[in-house]
Amino acid sequence: MLDLLKKGILIGIGVASLTKDRVEELVEKIAEESKLTEEEGRKLVKELLEKSEEARKEFQDQVGKRVREALGSMDIPSREELQDLKARIEKLEGQTSVDK
Structure with a gap:
């Protein structure tokens, strides 16, 4: 019966949206209605x-x-690619200031 309750809760309210307070509230209500022991409730x-x-986490x-x-499909450069470009620009700027 406990497994059936768990499945019903998980399906009914969307597992990912459960907060600690909401879970405790639901379990308290279920415990009262189904006579769960305190240990079963915990x-x-x-x-x-x-x-x-x-x-x-899965979501x-x-x-x-x-x-x-x-x-990736939009051909937008990654952070790493941008950092590489920045380093190359700084290197080139350093070379041009030395040449002056």
Whole structure:
């Protein structure tokens, strides 16, 4: 039954959007309605927070990947390429000031 509750919560409210306060609030409500023990409630809170964090990280990774792909297809120079160009310009500027 506890697994069914977990799945229902995770699906119903979107794992990535769970905050600690919201998880505790939901578990408290579920505990009252389903007569969970205090220990079961703590375990449920911990597990839901872990799942929420995993989902958030996965979401961030996916967004980052998509942004990098989009930038790559737009032929926009990377930070490293810009730094290389800056170093080359500074080197050339140094050479021209020595030549004067």
